Structures are given as C-alpha cells and as structure tokens.
Amino acid sequence: xxxxxxxxxxxxxxxxxxxxxxxxxxxxxxxxxxxxxxxxxxxxxxxxxxxxxxxxxxxxxxxxxxxxxxxxxxxxxxxxxxxxxxxxxxxxxxxxxxxxxxxxxxxxxxxxxxxxxxxxxxxxxxxxxxxxxxxxxxxxxxxxxxxxxxxxxxxxxxxxxxxxxxxxxxxxxxxxxxxxxxxxxxxxxxxxxxxxxxxxxxxxxxxxxxxxxxxxxxxxxxxxxxxxxxxxxxxxxxxxxxxxxxxxxxxxxxxxxxxxxxxxxxxxxxxxxxxxxxxxxxxxxxxxxxx
Amino acid sequence: xxxxxxxxxxxxxxxxxxxxxxxxxxxxxxxxxxxxxxxxxxxxxxxxxxxxxxxxxxxxxxxxxxxxxxxxxxxxxxxxxxxxxxxxxxxxxxxxxxxxxxxxxxxxxxxxxxxxxxxxxxxxxxxxxxxxxxxxxxxxxxxxxxxxxxxxxxxxxxxxxxxxxxxxxxxxxxxxxxxxxxxxxxxxxxxxxxxxxxxxxxxxxxxxxxxxxxxxxxxxxxxxxxxxxxxxxxxxxxxxxxxxxxxxxxxxxxxxxxxxxxxxxxxxxxxxxxxxxxxxxxxxxxxxxxxxxxxxxxxxxxxxxxxxxxxxxxxxxxxxxxxxxxxxxxxxxxxxxxxxxxxxxxxxxxxxxxxxxx
Numbered sequence: 001x002x003x004x005x006x007x008x009x010x011x012x013x014x015x016x017x018x019x020x021x022x023x024x025x026x027x028x029x030x031x032x033x034x035x036x037x038x039x040x041x042x043x044x045x046x047x048x049x050x051x052x053x054x055x056x057x058x059x060x061x062x063x064x065x066x067x068x069x070x071x072x073x074x075x076x077x078x079x080x081x082x083x084x085x086x087x088x089x090x091x092x093x094x095x096x097x098x099x100x101x102x103x104x105x106x107x108x109x110x111x112x113x114x115x116x117x118x119x120x121x122x123x124x125x126x127x128x129x130x131x132x133x134x135x136x137x138x139x140x141x142x143x144x145x146x147x148x149x150x151x152x153x154x155x156x157x158x159x160x161x162x163x164x165x166x167x168x169x170x171x172x173x174x175x176x177x178x179x180x181x182x183x184x185x186x187x188x189x190x191x192x193x194x195x196x197x198x199x200x201x202x203x204x205x206x207x208x209x210x211x212x213x214x215x216x217x218x219x220x221x222x223x224x225x226x227x228x229x230x231x232x233x234x235x236x237x238x239x240x241x242x243x244x245x246x247x248x249x250x251x252x253x254x255x256x257x258x259x260x261x262x263x264x265x266x267x268x269x270x271x272x273x274x275x276x277x278x279x280x281x282x283x284x285x286x287x288x289x290x291x
Numbered sequence: 292x293x294x295x296x297x298x299x300x301x302x303x304x305x306x307x308x309x310x311x312x313x314x315x316x317x318x319x320x321x322x323x324x325x326x327x328x329x330x331x332x333x334x335x336x337x338x339x340x341x342x343x344x345x346x347x348x349x350x351x352x353x354x355x356x357x358x359x360x361x362x363x364x365x366x367x368x369x370x371x372x373x374x375x376x377x378x379x380x381x382x383x384x385x386x387x388x389x390x391x392x393x394x395x396x397x398x399x400x401x402x403x404x405x406x407x408x409x410x411x412x413x414x415x416x417x418x419x420x421x422x423x424x425x426x427x428x429x430x431x432x433x434x435x436x437x438x439x440x441x442x443x444x445x446x447x448x449x450x451x452x453x454x455x456x457x458x459x460x461x462x463x464x465x466x467x468x469x470x471x472x473x474x475x476x477x478x479x480x481x482x483x484x485x486x487x488x489x490x491x492x493x494x495x496x497x498x499x500x501x502x503x504x505x506x507x508x509x510x511x512x513x514x515x516x517x518x519x520x521x522x523x524x525x526x527x528x529x530x531x532x533x534x535x536x537x538x539x540x541x542x543x544x545x546x547x548x549x550x551x552x553x554x555x556x557x558x559x560x561x562x563x564x565x566x567x568x569x570x571x572x573x574x575x576x577x578x579x580x581x582x583x584x585x586x587x588x589x590x591x592x593x594x595x596x597x598x599x600x601x602x603x604x605x606x607x608x609x610x611x612x613x614x615x616x617x618x619x620x621x622x623x624x625x626x627x628x629x630x631x632x633x634x635x636x637x638x639x640x641x642x643x644x645x646x647x648x649x
Contacts, residue, residue: 130587266467273466
C-alpha cells in the first residue's frame with residue numbers, strides 16, 4: 001500500500017511540476033502521443049502494402065487521412081509503422097551516449113589530475129572531428145544489417161559534448177556545501193553519489209538524454225537520405241529518401257508523400273526539445289521539496 | 292574549447308613567477324593551442340590510415356578483389372596497380388607504410404581518384420573547396436548578424452508580441468533538421484509555388500560564366516549558392532537569437548549599464564557599445580561549434596541542392612567508394628573545423644579585454 005501510494009505521490013508531484021511550464025507540458029503531451037501512436041499504433045492499424053493503381057497520389061480524405069503514395073498505398077499507416085525503428089535506434093544511441101558521458105564525466109570530475117586530463121583531452125579530440133562526415137565515411141566501411149548496431153554505432157560517437165557538460169556540472173556540485181556536509185558526516189561514497197549527487201544531476205542527465213535522442217534522429221535520417229544505411233523496412237527516413245530519389249517532389253500531387261514523413265520527424269524533434277523545459281522543472285530536487 | 296581560454300590566465304600568471312624560458316614557451320597559450328590542433332590533426336590522419344589499411348575488408352583489399360574480378364587481372368598485377376593508386380608500398384613493413392603515408396601527406400600528395408583516373412585528390416579539393424567556404428562563410432556571417440540583431444531586439448521588447456513570435460520561430464527552426472528545411476524549400480519555393488527556378492540553380496556557376504572579379508560573376512555565384520545559404524541562415528539563426536536574447540537580458544542588469552544611463556549617454560550608444568558588445572561576446576565561442584556543425588552538415592545540404600562544393604564531392608566519393616578522394620576530403624573538412632576552432636579561440640582572447648592570454 002505504502003509503495004503504491006509513494007509512486008502515486010511521486011507521479012502526481014512530477015506532473016504538477018511539469019505543468020508549470022506550459023510550452024514544455026504541451027511538448028510532453030505531444031511526445032507521449034507520438035510514442036503511443038508509434039509503439040502501440042502498429043498493433044491496431046495494419047500496414048497498407050497493396051498496390052491500388054486507381055488510388056495513386058490521393059489528397060488527404062476520410063479514407064486516407066494523410067493521402068496515398070505512388071502505388072496508392074495509405075500514407076497514414078506507413079507513418080504509424082515508420083516511427084518505431086527511428087525511435088528505437090535513437091533511444092539506443094541516446095542511452096549509450098548518455099551512459100558514457102555521465103560515467104566518464106563524473107569520473108573525470110571526481111578523480112581529477114591525470115585521469116581528468118586524459119579523459120578531457122581525448123574528448124576534445126573526438127569533439128573537434130566533424131561527426132556527420134565521420135559517421136558517413138565509417139558507414140561506407142561498415143554495413144549495418146541490424147538496426148541495433150546502427151544505434152550503438154551512433155551512440156558510441158556522439159557523447160563528447162555531453163561528457164563536457166556533465167563534467168562541468170559535477171565539478172561545480174563537488175564543491176557545494178551539502179556534499180561537504182555529507183563528507184564531514186562520513187556518509188560514505190555510495191551515499192554521496194546516489195543520494196546527493198545523482199538527484200542533483202538528474203535534470204542534466206535527463207536533458208542530455210533527450211538532446212542525444214534528437215541528435216541521433218538527425219544523424220540517422222541524414223545517413224538514410226545519403227543512402228548509407230541499407231534499411232529495408234519502411235521508416236520515416238526511408239520514406240523521405242524514396243520520395244526524394246524517385247522525384248516525387250516534382251509532381252504537385254505527390255506533395256503529401258514527402259510532406260508527411262517530414263512533418264512527423266519535425267514534430268517529434270520539436271516536441272522532445274520543448275519537453276526538456278518541463279523536465280528541467282520535474283527533476284529539480286529543490287522544486288520538489290517546495291511542493 | 293571555452294574552458295581552455297578561460298582557465299589559461301591562471302597558468303599564464305604562474306609563468307610570470309617562473310622565469311624558465313623553455314617553460315614560458317610550453318606554457319604559452321598560443322603555442323599550446325596550436326600544438327593541440329596539430330595533435331588532433333595527427334590523430335585523425337592516423338585513424339584514417341588504419342581504417343584504410345588494416346580493417347578487414349579494407350579498401351585496398353576490396354580494390355584488388357574488384358580488379359581481379361572485373362578486369363581479369365592476376366593477383367600480382369592487381370596488387371601493384373592498387374599500390375600505385377593508393378600510393379602505398381604494400382610489401383614494406385607497416386611502420387614504413389605509415390611513415391611514407393605521413394611524408395606524402397606533408398608534401399600535399401593525397402593520392403589519385405579511383406573513379407576519374409589521372410585526377411589528383413589535391414586538385415579536386417582545390418577546385419571544390421572554395422565553393423563550400425564561400426557558401427558556408429556567407430551563410431554563417433548572415434545568420435550570426437541577423438540572429439544577434441533580432442536577439443537584441445527580443446531582449447529589449449521582452450514579453451511583447453515580437454518576442455513571443457520570434458521565440459516560437461527560433462525554437463522551430465533550430466529543432467527541425469537542416470536537410471528537412473532544405474527539402475521543404477525545394478518542395479514549396481521551387482515546385483509548389485514556383486518562386487525559384489531550382490533547376491537552373493543547381494551547380495555552382497551557370498554555363499559560360501568563368502570566375503573573375505566582376506559583378507556579373509558574383510551575382511551568378513550568389514544565385515547558385517542561394518539555396519544552401521538560405522538553409523544555413525534559417526537553421527542556425529534560431530540558436531543565435533535565443534542565446535543573444537539570454538545574454539542581453541543578463542547584460543542589461545549589469546552595473547556599468549546603469550552607470551552609462553546615469554551619465555546620460557545616448558540610448559543607441561548604450562545599446563551598441565555597452566550592452567550589445569558584452570552580450571555578443573560569449574556567442575563567439577558558440578560560433579566555433581557552429582562552424583564544425585555547419586561544415587559537417589553542409590555535406591548533406593550540398594548533395595540535396597546539387598551544389599558542387601566539397602561536401603557534394605564527399606557524398607559522391609562515398610557512394611562510389613572512391614577511397615582516396617574520401618580520405619582527402621574528410622581530412623580537409625576536419626582540418627578546416629580544427630583551424631576554425633583555433634581561430635575562434637584566439638579571437639575570443641583578443642575580443643574580451645578581461646581575458647589576458649599568454
């Protein structure tokens with residue numbers, strides 16, 4: 001009973017804090033809606049794969065909400081099915097890069113000295129290498145048969161900026177009074193890290209994660225557009241890429257086919273980035289104690 | 292990059308207390324920054340070498356296999372031809388190959404293109420790089436100027452209707468991927484509304500126009516670079532606007548602004564010399580990150596608009612697996628980003644009188 005109540009209370013407080021920033025809350029709702037549509041939607045809306053020559057390039061209507069493509073297939077069903085892979089790859093990349101950034105960023109800040117110098121020196125070097133060309137060149141060497149590898153690959157190269165941010169955050173926290181106090185009370189490293197530091201860094205970690213998520217969507221779709229990631233299944237990036245290479249943009253009627261996946265990606269990016277404003281409030285331990 | 296610039300004065304102060312001349316040189320900010328830049332370039336060069344030479348299924352082996360398959364050559368012949376193209380002596384020990392490769396690079400010898408035989412990679416770069424520098428440079432200067440001015444305006448009229456509209460605009464353009472904005476420009480301005488003649492805007496120059504210092508040439512170059520430039524401006528402007536607004540609001544609360552007001556200085560002078568200058572300062576370091584991002588991303592934008600800059604060449608080389616070109620262009624892109632960072636670090640120390648470097 002107590003546990004359920006605790007969780008309930010935590011959720012209620014979090015939601016309440018999130019509504020303090022209206023734009024952020026709208027972003028949060030939109031992100032939830034997109035996630036639900038992309039993850040649960042495919043179970044209810046079947047993917048339209050049948051070629052219907054009499055229905056090529058239909059404008060949006062009651063039967064086809066987002067119109068139809070060059071084979072008369074429903075675009076709405078493709079959008080619903082096409083988000084899963086994009087979000088999956090982005091989530092893997094974001095998890096990996098946030099994990100690397102948080103672990104080594106805090107390590108650098110706390111170990112100091114040579115360890116700090118080595119980590120930050122290495123980070124600076126990786127940071128100056130322009131990422132997108134590097135990824136593209138590497139993608140020419142490595143072929144990805146599994147999208148999980150693509151996610152890991154993106155994550156393994158996109159941590160440097162986050163690491164720097166986490167490190168400077170940890171450096172400033174290290175000197176704060178409450179950490180000193182905990183140390184003076186001899187509360188142990190585990191207590192200091194998990195009860196004092198992590199809650200205070202949570203805002204940062206969560207925001208880093210969401211930003212890494214959008215960055216991964218950017219590079220992933222970019223690589224697809226360049227034709228470097230041979231993904232066979234239909235996802236938003238592949239939809240844009242096909243519409244672009246097949247010259248769909250030059251037919252007035254074909255506009256819906258290229259506009260819808262673009263809108264889907266743009267909306268996803270925008271919602272996630274706007275959501276960070278609310279997350280900033282929700283994970284701030286000071287605000288939480290005030291409520 | 293920022294932290295090096297700001298933390299350096301401390302070590303600079305230490306130098307003054309130790310009169311050792313050798314330490315003075317090694318502790319000098321400029322020397323250290325240049326050394327770091329060179330080190331980064333060396334790391335990138337080394338990574339490229341090992342990718343090309345050692346990875347299983349590396350380009351040299353792939354090229355040999357392709358020669359045997361398509362031209363019916365025997366292994367020895369194919370191998371010597373590949374060695375000639377990649378400018379690598381395949382029989383030498385690895386360290387010797389690596390040294391030769393470094394010496395070749397220092398001499399500006401980047402190898403020969405696989406797909407257009409006889410063209411050196413260096414000449415390809417010399418031909419296409421200026422166009423990228425031109426379009427990215429103009430795009431960034433425009434977006435930086437417009438973004439800073441709009442951000443200043445937003446800070447002065449904050450919570451007004453202008454501020455709210457521009458904030459929404461800035462958040463939208465800075466979160467939507469730049470290549471998608473590029474596609475939207477082509478779809479709407481080019482095809483749906485027919486405002487721009489996109490078919491004629493492809494490439495870097497119209498046929499029959501030769502580079503010269505004339506107005507007609509400049510006009511033609513700008514006409515062809517219009518779409519890439521407008522994409523860079525639109526997609527980077529939002530960040531400048533939002534950061535400039537934030538730092539201007541901070542600067543407006545500073546004591547020296549209040550004092551300047553009390554002294555009865557003209558509003559315009561306060562805005563430009565006191566508020567604007569101080570607020571824009573931190574943005575210069577962000578510019579370095581933007582340069583890297585835009586040069587890196589230019590590669591997709593150029594491919595999209597068929598603008599024949601270095602990025603267009605890179606994507607072509609990747610698609611055709613033309614490894615020497617790929618390696619050379621990637622090296623040049625990386626080096627230009629590193630140099631831009633170096634320049635911005637120096638510029639920052641020079642612009643901000645509070646930071647005394649070296």
